[in-house]
Amino acid sequence: MKKKESAGGxxxxxxxxxxxxxxxxxDNGEDDHYAYVDQKFGIVGVFDGCGGIGSxxxxxYENKTGAYIASHMSAETVEAWFDKFxxxxxxxxxxxxxxxxxxxxxxxxxTLGEIEKTSGGRGAIKGSLxxxxxxxxxxxxxxxxxxxxxxxxxxxxxxxxxxLTPDGLTQITRDDIDxxxxxxxxxxxxxxxxxxxxxxGDFKLNSKIISFxxxxxxxxxxxxxxxxxxxxxxxxxxxxxxxxxxxxxDGWKKLIDGGIREYxxxxxxxxxxxxxxxxxxxxxRSFARRRAELYEKYISRLDSADKExxxxxxxxVYYGEAR
Amino acid sequence: xxxxxxxxxxxxxxxxxxxxxSMTGVIDMVKENALNLYTDVSNAMAKKNKTIDKLxxxxxxxxxxxxxxxxxxxxxxxxxxPEQTEDxxxxxxxxxxxxxxxxxxxxxxxxxxAIKSKWDTEGMKKRQVIVVWTDATTHELGFGKSMPNxxxxxxxxxxxxxxxxxxxxxxxxxxxxxxxxxxxxxDGPYWNTISDTWDNVIHFPSIAGEGLGEFxxxxxxxxxxxxx
Numbered sequence: 001m002k003k004k005e006s007a008g009g010x011x012x013x014x015x016x017x018x019x020x021x022x023x024x025x026x027d028n029g030e031d032d033h034y035a036y037v038d039q040k041f042g043i044v045g046v047f048d049g050c051g052g053i054g055s056x057x058x059x060x061y062e063n064k065t066g067a068y069i070a071s072h073m074s075a076e077t078v079e080a081w082f083d084k085f086x087x088x089x090x091x092x093x094x095x096x097x098x099x100x101x102x103x104x105x106x107x108x109x110x111t112l113g114e115i116e117k118t119s120g121g122r123g124a125i126k127g128s129l130x131x132x133x134x135x136x137x138x139x140x141x142x143x144x145x146x147x148x149x150x151x152x153x154x155x156x157x158x159x160x161x162x163x164l165t166p167d168g169l170t171q172i173t174r175d176d177i178d179x180x181x182x183x184x185x186x187x188x189x190x191x192x193x194x195x196x197x198x199x200x201g202d203f204k205l206n207s208k209i210i211s212f213x214x215x216x217x218x219x220x221x222x223x224x225x226x227x228x229x230x231x232x233x234x235x236x237x238x239x240x241x242x243x244x245x246x247x248x249x250d251g252w253k254k255l256i257d258g259g260i261r262e263y264x265x266x267x268x269x270x271x272x273x274x275x276x277x278x279x280x281x282x283x284x285r286s287f288a289r290r291r292a293e294l295y296e297k298y299i300s301r302l303d304s305a306d307k308e309x310x311x312x313x314x315x316x317v318y319y320g321e322a323r
Numbered sequence: 324x325x326x327x328x329x330x331x332x333x334x335x336x337x338x339x340x341x342x343x344x345s346m347t348g349v350i351d352m353v354k355e356n357a358l359n360l361y362t363d364v365s366n367a368m369a370k371k372n373k374t375i376d377k378l379x380x381x382x383x384x385x386x387x388x389x390x391x392x393x394x395x396x397x398x399x400x401x402x403x404x405p406e407q408t409e410d411x412x413x414x415x416x417x418x419x420x421x422x423x424x425x426x427x428x429x430x431x432x433x434x435x436x437a438i439k440s441k442w443d444t445e446g447m448k449k450r451q452v453i454v455v456w457t458d459a460t461t462h463e464l465g466f467g468k469s470m471p472n473x474x475x476x477x478x479x480x481x482x483x484x485x486x487x488x489x490x491x492x493x494x495x496x497x498x499x500x501x502x503x504x505x506x507x508x509x510d511g512p513y514w515n516t517i518s519d520t521w522d523n524v525i526h527f528p529s530i531a532g533e534g535l536g537e538f539x540x541x542x543x544x545x546x547x548x549x550x551x
Contacts, residue, residue: 025370053525055545065545125542126510127524129503178491178500188447191500192523228330265330265373 010042010144013275015283016249017044020257021269022224030067031222031269032075034139038086044271045078045139047071048159048222050196054134058119070112070135074197077111078104078139092143092150094209100141101154101205108137109201116199132199138173138220142273149275151218153208157196158186160226163210164217166286168294168317169236172208183232183318184311215276215286224268225260231307233298233314238263240291249280331376332368333446335401336360337437338415339383341430341457343391343423350420353456356540357382357415360454360547361404367548378404381440382414385433385457388467390424395472398436423459430461431513435478438487439496449501452547458529460511481513488521505543 017037023029030049036042049067057063081104090096112133136157143150153161158175176195177186197203226235242255260268277283298310315321338357342350365375379401388395402411437453464480467473478484488502489495503523508514510528518526527543 051545055542057542124528125525126528127504127506127518127526128520128522129525189500190448 010037010040010142013144013149014042015274015277015279017042017271017273018249018253019044019269019271020225020253020260021267022257022261022264023267024265028064028068029267030065030071031224031267032071033220033269033271034075034078034082035271035273036079036082037273038082041082041086041092041141041143042273043078043082043139043141044218044220044273045075045137046159046220046222046269046271047074047197048136048157048224048267048269050131050134050136050157050193053129053131054198056125060119066131066133067135069115070133070198073111073115073133074108074135074137077107078137081107082141092141092145092152092209097152097207097209100152101207104139104154105203105205108197108205109199109203112197112199113201131196134196134198136193136222137197137205138222140218140220140273142218142275148211148213149216150209150211153210154205155207156203156205157193158227159220159222162219162221163212164219164236164239165212165214166290168290169239170320171232171318172210172320173206176204176206182315183226184307184315187227187230187232215283218273218275219270220272221270222266222268224264224266225270228263228265231298231302231311231314232318233294233310234302236318237291237294237299240287240294243284243287244291246280246284249274249283330448331446332373332448332450333377333443334364334375334450334452335379335381335440335443336452336454337381337383337440339385339430339433339437339453339455339457340418341386341428341433341455341459342384342418342420343386343428343459344421345423345426345458347420349456349458350418354415354418356456357454358412360544361408363544364548367544373548377443377446379443380404380411381437382411382418383433383436384418385429386422387424387428387462388432388470388473391422392470393472394422395429395467395470396432396436396474401440426459427462427466427512428457428459429467430455430457430459430508431464431481431484432467432474432477435464435484435487436474438484442497442501444498449498450503450547451497451501452503452505454505454507454543455514456507457514458509460509461513463513481516485521490522503547505547 032047034045049071051067054067056066116132136159138155138159138161140161141152153172155173161173177191181191229235238259246252381401382399384397386395442451487495506526
């Protein structure tokens with residue numbers, strides 16, 4: 001995690017930016033991240049190289065897989081892009097979102113396309129399941145304007161962008177998977193990705209801009225963080241249970257790491273920006289009611305009630321319909 | 324959290340093996356790959372802390388209905404591994420390369436049998452994987468339908484076989500999310516059409532007489548294990 005110290009501006013609202021990550025095979029994790037806060041803008045981004053369709057190994061890249069190279073090079077590309085974006089005096093608003101996405105898209109496509117060219121092309125292997133240097137991406141770009149936080153969620157694939165407030169966890173992004181699947185059904189159906197970043201360039205970066213004035217936590221996460229719980233509410237509960245036990249922001253981070261590690265079967269990366277709470281005690285206290293409610297309404301009933309029914313009740317907050 | 328929660332992985336694989344005369348040079352390598360696949364995929368998954376809860380393998384040996392009569396298509400039920408490992412090994416090791424007649428073989432009929440397998444519908448996460456090993460292009464579906472042992476109920480043409488595989492709009496006889504097709508086959512009719520138009524396909528174009536290199540085999544293992 002990189003964080004530039006600066007006074008005023010976005011920093012006046014920012015409490016913390018942190019990253020939690022782990023890999024299944026040491027030094028071969030196919031996730032990567034980029035998290036940074038400048039004076040005016042911040043970004044929390046995660047990238048999950050797709051090992052199933054990018055399993056070709058490249059000798060010139062220390063025999064790493066295309067998936068590994070894609071996520072790591074995408075993170076580096078976004079870092080370079082963000083530096084230029086901050087230096088360029090850009091604005092973040094509904095009017096500029098499309099241009100920002102187009103610029104990001106071209107940067108990622110150029111980088112991966114160039115790597116493909118210099119690494120000997122696409123190789124002999126073909127088929128609809130094969131992609132050259134494939135990775136998911138979830139990035140949240142945010143800024144402070146007129147005492148409001150403006151956040152632009154940009155994504156491709158099934159890495160997710162969330163906002164966590166005392167009202168609950170809301171998934172802002174929509175997974176690029178087959179129609180008809182939602183966050184609960186996809187835990188078991190394991191649907192195919194219909195869109196992801198890759199060297200071919202024919203991918204789409206989805207985007208959504210939201211603004212808010214209250215405190216919040218912006219979260220980008222790869223599927224290793226949330227995809228191994230039996231329901232989406234357990235992911236939120238893990239975050240809040242960890243917070244209730246933590247004595248500091250660093251403690252929260254460590255407990256999140258332990259909470260994910262206990263369940264996951266994949267590399268995992270979660271990048272978060274905590275905004276507007278001021279101090280840890282206030283932050284922790286703000287979520288006590290939500291944690292209790294979540295436990296009472298959902299978690300305590302998981303073994304006895306129908307998961308689909310619980311999900312139906314929960315999804316209004318989860319998909320932002322109740323906000 | 325929910326107690327006793329654990330994601331289960333159920334994997335079905337169907338190996339379609341071309342056992343015509345032209346495969347003589349590579350049939351032993353194909354058989355070894357088929358026999359090692361279970362162990363290699365399991366090991367690759369274990370490295371990621373995943374365990375296959377239930378794995379079944381089925382074998383379809385194909386040749387040419389017109390040239391090979393009763394030896395044209397040999398189809399087994401699923402073997403549950405590791406319980407039926409010995410039976411599975413005996414079956415694979417008994418495959419001999421002979422016959423075939425002309426160059427194209429009846430690989431599409433083999434694929435038809437494979438797609439219509441009695442797939443496992445249990446388990447939280449499922450994979451239904453078909454692997455085809457051949458050094459030949461294929462006849463059109465129904466090329467050998469005048470032969471007495473040609474199967475009744477086979478897809479009548481390539482379009483129907485495509486529908487059996489299914490797509491995002493119309494599901495076929497195999498789970499849309501779970502299905503994977505790995506082709507080790509020449510870049511010629513109809514394999515190239517399948518590679519270009521069917522979803523969830525990985526095609527390793529082969530050249531007659533040349534084996535499947537170590538590098539590509541490792542990639543096949545990674546492709547399977549990483550998508551489970």
